[in-house]
Amino acid sequence: MKTEISRRRFIQGTVALTVVGASAAATALSKAEEKTKIVDFGLTKTSFSTNVQEVPTLCEMCVNKCAALARVEDGVITKLNPNPLFPKSRNMLCARGNAGIQALEDPDRLKFPMIRVGERGEGKFMRVTWDEAFEYVKDKMVKIIDEEEDNRSTIGYCAGEGMAEHTFQSFMNKKIGLKNFVNHASICLATTMSGYALTIGGYGQADLENAEYVIMAGANRAEAIITPDTMDMFKRTKGSGMKLIVIDPRFTNTAAHADKWLTIEVGTDLAFVLALTYVSMTEESYNKRYVEENFSDFEAYKKHIIGNEYTPEWAEKLTGIKADEIRKVARDFMAHAPRSIYYQGRRTAWSLQDFQLRRAQAIFSAMGGGIDQKGGIIFGDNIPLGKHEITAPLYTNTLGRIERGKAALIGNNGSWIAWRNTIIDGTSPYPVRALFAYKQNPMLSVPNTAKTKQMLEKMDLVVVIDTMPSDTVMMADVVFPESIYLEREDPIKTFGGAEPSIALRKKVVDAKYDTKPVIEIMRGLGEKLSKPLFEISRKYDEDLQEEIDDYDAESVFKDNGYDLADGFRHSQETINHHMVTSKHGEEAWKTLREKGVYYPNMDKYFKKLTVNNYEYYPEHKKSYSVIEGDLVNESYHDTCVDINEISVLKKTFRTETEKISCALYNLEEQKGVDAMPKWRDELYTPTPKGKFKFVTGRHGQFTQSGTSNNALLLDLLPENYVWINSRVAAAKDIKFGDMVEIKSSIGSIQIKAYPTEKIGNNVVFFIHGFGADSDELSLAHHRGANDNAIIEDKYEAIFGAAAMHETIVEVRRV
């Protein structure tokens, strides 16, 4: 079939972005004036300069950390290219990766430390020196911690995902002693990571390079790009080796590659999976030998599934998916097993039943035997790194997290919503008076923006470390500008999987402005805070007083880790050097600095196969099957997961011998969580007639709010639109581009409409990351709408993870 498609395309063509100057105020400029005002945003043509270097780095435009080679001409980055050596990113760089230069060149970047001068939220700041900023933070912290009698937990802190997240966290937690930490896990993948770990031993990695049959529900790898998943699967869809079944109320770009696309009522995925399980159990099509050898409590689960009559007919009523379709999917899945995968999913903060959904998926997937097997969910191997140790002082008066008890298993990464709500609803056992935020923008990223604002307004001190003047930065008292990833070296990282490697993000260019990497910000704070905070502990901490009586203050301060900057004084490069050479020697270090990637035998194994494709390991050297006995340490994980916490969970709620756990009786006894995945009507809200369920999602040209001001990406997608069924829209007289109001119980937003048949009549959808309010983001300001202004702050009861797809909304034309 041949199609003719013009360059004047949907959306781009209809709402062309004119970047004139750095502001939108292009009113009466003459054509000539306009021309001189065009800002090129670093869109520099590559040239034939003789002074060219190719510097390896790792991208930070999203969480994937793809390997890039920066082309540097006379000190200027003119292009970012894929680094073919990295197995995880498979010789590619997406639109966002290419737009990294814009992150560096963005005229709105945070350029120097600032202290607020106006009212909080007014966005008025004055430039200060780093020392003045540290001094200001010290004075406030000393006052607060003194008033709270050395309960360090009165200072909260939050972080987004990143290679330096751990540096920030270990300083805040281990050195200063703060317990109230919230990160991205509870608004992203807490339920799926833990669900899979507790069920099959680990989250693992879907081997999409070899799977023959994949069910992808809700996940959208064509638009929410994950490496290597995205590259591996779409080379193989559309009749090229992988059968893809997409379950989604939206017809996404992933669905466009599917063999079968089934729409589903939002919030009923668990019923779908239970029915698949029912079919395979009653028809006995599952892998009996695998189940026999690896499952615990399978018979009990079988009794539970069949006894509760989770039939396809029962599921059809809830999901809207025809019973026969469910039967067919279950049969096809098992026919292709063990090379069949029910894809785990990433941002799985969907419904109140999400944890049990992920458990049910994992069990169903495992019934085919595709665990720790080529073409199934694999755990892979990893290459060890040396350790960087720091000494952590003990603070007797520091109290535990404030939101414990608000969900069954709130861990060290917290529940963002429960934590915030505890601060503002008066149920906190002690006041949380300050917040440090690193690389996170809770004003836009946590459901119910109004409540986040309310929380920040209550604080005595808000310190934000970021690269862009986000909405959260606008609420800060002190702003520490972080260097862009291209301007800094980050902690070395090992990447597990079937083809493990180590990769390095090293500095490509010097910092353009007066910014610092996190390790140096921590060092500066540490130098400033150590002595005064030690004195406060001395005043209130009886254990410390005794120790000082036994020894002397100076040696206790030094030996017990109260010198907060120790462990942060070396440069990141020195630390990385030690971590690499202590395990792999100088040669490996040299390779990493020159090429950005290292794994043993890389020089022998790495081969160019075609103009586009490379081989990283010979087939027999790939780590597909790794389990001998119990899976103790999962090697495939990323910085999103607290691996120690997962081990503790597994130790507590699984028996040591089991591989696939159908029933978690300990969890039921101790925490009141259903031992086996069970559909609960009371946790499901059907959509009332005439109203809609709202779903949010990601996009291939945007990474949440972090890239919302990126000129090149805005060029590809200038704003978000709400997807609404075209017949529903017509009945409401809503046409393409019309402004509509979306209203939930907590707020309303206005957004342009995109009527389409790609969505059902009781769902509306728009992508996350737009709708910034900050005046300082000249391109992102008031562009599109913020989903979290309308998403209700509901969370599920196990981990306190956000339930982002439980909000009912009304839509009207404005």
Next chain:
Amino acid sequence: MARYGMALDYKSCINCKACESACKEENGILLGADKHRIWVGVNDIAGIFPDLSIGSSSFEPSQCQQCDNAPCQEVCPTSATYYDDNGVVRVNPDQCILCTYCMQACPYDARYIDDRTLTVDKCNFCSDTRLANGETTTACQATCPTKVRIFGDLDDPTSEISQVLRDREHYSLKEHLGTKPKLFYLT
């Protein structure tokens, strides 16, 4: 001397637009929706929800088709548009007078105006950037996540593009116009 062409395994395209942004960064193209050298065409889906025809939805990367018989070159009054030694259709900015005949003549809508150089510009297979620097791939090919593009010498029978075109079915856009494109869509 070569005869450059490109084969597109377009069914693997996910419309992520990595190619569009790589092209802009490599070649220093101005921002703006009408300033793309290359783009991904979207064929909107046919059917009524939920009975949509998956097959009708496709992503088709497109750009200058590097015609062997290029209408834009034929109509250019100043010979600003020319074939280089490698058969690539290129533009000499010094000779372009912005008459835009080429824009009218191009059946693929592949030409646009660069406001800085005041040229009706187009894709040149990264000839003056990557190829001039000794690279053997274009920016769009190198960056593509699902490896849609294969660029190479059509005159070299051992090149990968020549092999692929021998082994696989393919078509070109608007073949009936006789433009003889050097872009090939693999089916």
